[in-house]
Amino acid sequence: MPQSPSSEVRKKLETLRNRFRDKTVREIEGLVASIFNASRHPEAIEELTAAYQLLHRLAGSAGTLGYTQLGEQARKLEIAIRPLADQIASGADKEHLRLQLAQLLDAGCDEQVTGLGNLLITAEPVSTEWHRPRPAEAENQSVLLILESDQELAELISQGLALYGYQLRNLSNGEQWPDNMDDVDLVMVRDTLLQGEGADWLHKLHSLPVICFSDAHDFATRYRLACLGVDACLDEPQDIPALADRIEHLLAEGLATLTGRVMIVDDDSELLEHYRVVLTSGGLEVRTLADPSRLLSELSEFRPDILLMDVQMGRYDGPAMARMLRFQAEWLSLPIIFFSSEEDRNLQLDVLARGGDDFVTKPVSDEFLLRTARIRCYRARQLGKLVSLDSLTGLLKHALAKIELNREYARCSRTGHDSVVAMLDLDHFKQVNDSHGHGTGDMVIKALANLLRHRLRNTDIIGRYGGEEFVVVLPECSLEKAVEVFETLSQDFAQLVFSGCKEEFSVSFSAGVATLNAYESGEQAIDAADKALYQRKRAGRNGVTVALRDVR
CATH class of the missing domain: 3.40.50.2300 (Response regulator)
Structure with a gap:
């Protein structure tokens, strides 16, 4: 019997948890040895720095992966050892630091250190309550x-x-x-x-x-x-x-709110993979990066909606990387969300002041992680729409529609497949505005935009070319099929009834179509479709006309 999607997610998370446990057992053994060695030998005091860094990482990752008690204990030890780690970084006397560490252990920290490994014996059950997959639906049919x-x-x-x-x-x-x-x-x-x-x-x-x-x-x-x-x-x-x-x-x-592109940068491989599984299972597109030095090239290729990044990643400082990204204008508006086990609000604000937009304290629950990413992606896309989409219709603006058309033209040239470009224009639209007002005219424009968006494929390119005129590109579509599609659309749109100032009315549209790759350029194809559109206008409107000269 096939497993449910949630069962598959739970199995992946359990596998990651077991991998984390096996690795952490060995790391804790080394951590305990380093701390006690540093407390006995001043020349080994710098081993405490690596132990402190491991405690910092466990304070953030252990709870996320189900070992809450281990994360809490690691956090307490991290706070206790931090002053010594800071002094080591500043070059303080090694013997003096050794004595401080020995006193700290004698005061009860020794049992806390040696007991860390015991906290890996039990973990909280893996929960996928946050995972609610919806069944796949037919394209464009809500x-x-x-x-x-x-x-x-x-x-x-x-x-x-x-x-x-x-x-x-x-x-x-x-x-x-x-x-x-x-x-x-x-x-x-x-x-x-x-x-x-x-x-x-x-x-x-x-x-x-x-x-x-x-x-x-x-x-x-x-x-x-x-x-x-x-x-x-x-x-x-x-x-x-x-x-x-x-x-x-x-x-x-x-x-x-359910979609988005997320890039995650973290040097903890198990935690990084855990985040990826959770966000991917929640419907987001995710790219993970364990090597921060590849961030610029990966960003340019992936173009995420948001960036999730740890504050400290080995020798790389997260806030410094955020500041580096802001050097480039294209990343000025990229939302950067920092993850860290740091609970000091002043330190969190310092981090945000260096280029971040939000701060999430580790450990973070799977549901909170998913909701945070979804909300941030949604807001980022809303802002992006202000730049790329027409405010009235939600379709591509004129310039971007032409860019997408030219990209499809180049793709046709490479692969040899046929695509179609169409120009659409609402019939007698000036009469609508004059008789019923511009508000009603806007509703007619939006109605046609909505009809095109729902009845055409997700892969089709739809743009508002200007006023009441639209441009549509149908990739990998024959001219005959395109004519059939637009004739059906024109018939159905003419059946819609709009409420005017004093009466109800209907509106039709005219269309001109041309095979995109039958011309020397995308511009020529648009011109051909536009000429066909006006031939349809002269022939009586409310229908589809094919460009007369459809060859190179």
């Missing part, structure tokens, strides 16, 4: 659950949202909430159906975005819904484009 007492309205909402590529499930009034909601991505529910249900339904929704339909605007009702964990409240769910825009926002936000 599942929405709707509970609306007005079945006619529920059917209207279902039909409208289906045009965007969502899968809808209607829950009849009075029907019980499904026991398993692992495959549901978002819930829409009428506020009156939440009355008196309390915890019976709440525990099933706590991890899902919830949109509530409510005609009430009073403070008490809205506050009650907020306390129940509702994420959005709409009084006109029949406005499908507006509803789809809110769904898109909530789903994108939820997905963004």
Whole structure:
């Protein structure tokens, strides 16, 4: 019988823990010998420095790997020995230091030192409660659950949202909430159906975005819904484009909090691998680095959202490395989070003042590590979107869309496969703005952006070219297939109903398509698609026209 994902994660963590235990047994034996040797022979006093460094490392790593008592004891000994280690670094008299160490051991530290190895006998059970894998879903098909007492309205909402590529499930009034909601991505529910249900339904929704339909605007009702964990409240769910825009926002936000690229730098191999297993199992893309001297080249290749780094890594100082990274403008905004067993808040602030953004005290639980990384990645990506994505649609900006198009053109040239570029433009859009206002016009633009994002592939490139015009690149796609895709999209978009100032209305779009690699450059391909677009405009709009000259 195949193992569950959580069981596989637990097995990996147990393997790492056993490896840590076996290595640490030997290290503690050497540590004990070094401390007692330094207490007897002044010429061996410098052995205390290595012992201090090991205690510092164990204070941070042991608890994370399940040996909490060992970590706590190592921390106490680290604090006790730190003044002597500082004096060794400053060149103090060796005999004087030996006497101080001997007195420290005689005062009771000797039993604490010799008892370190016994703390490796037992460990806390490996827990994977934080690991909640979701089943893989079909590409671009989010599942929405709707509970609306007005079945006619529920059917209207279902039909409208289906045009965007969502899968809808209607829950009849009075029907019980499904026991398993692992495959549901978002819930829409009428506020009156939440009355008196309390915890019976709440525990099933706590991890899902919830949109509530409510005609009430009073403070008490809205506050009650907020306390129940509702994420959005709409009084006109029949406005499908507006509803789809809110769904898109909530789903994108939820997905963004579960993904990200993390680089971790630490010289403790077991701890480094432990972090990698936890974060990778939590859905993040992770690259680990045990050799800090390779940091610059690895950063340039991996381009992480955040950097997790130990404060002290052998002969490398974490804050100094952070300061070095800030020499380069491209890394000025990279969030750097330091890990250390240091609990002194003043010392933590000193570390942050030297180039860091946050400080996490070791040991760190797996759940806390995962949540910290997710939140930081999400914030980093939000800031990145301000630079790279169009603020209205969330699509690539003009310049970045052209960069991605040219990259795909180069890829076509290398591999010989066909790709298609399309230019799209909303029909009679000036009339929409003039008749219904620019706010309604923006909603129409967002509706088309959302439709493209949901109905096209994740690998397709979609950008807002300017105003009501869009550019789309379909990698590894034939011209015939592209025409079929855009004709279907144009038909479905024309079915959407928008709410104007005094009336409802619909909008169509025109498209021109061209084979990307049939031209001498990406620019020529865009021009060809643009000319085809305006041929479609002259031919009556609302459809797709293929570029006339589609050869080199």
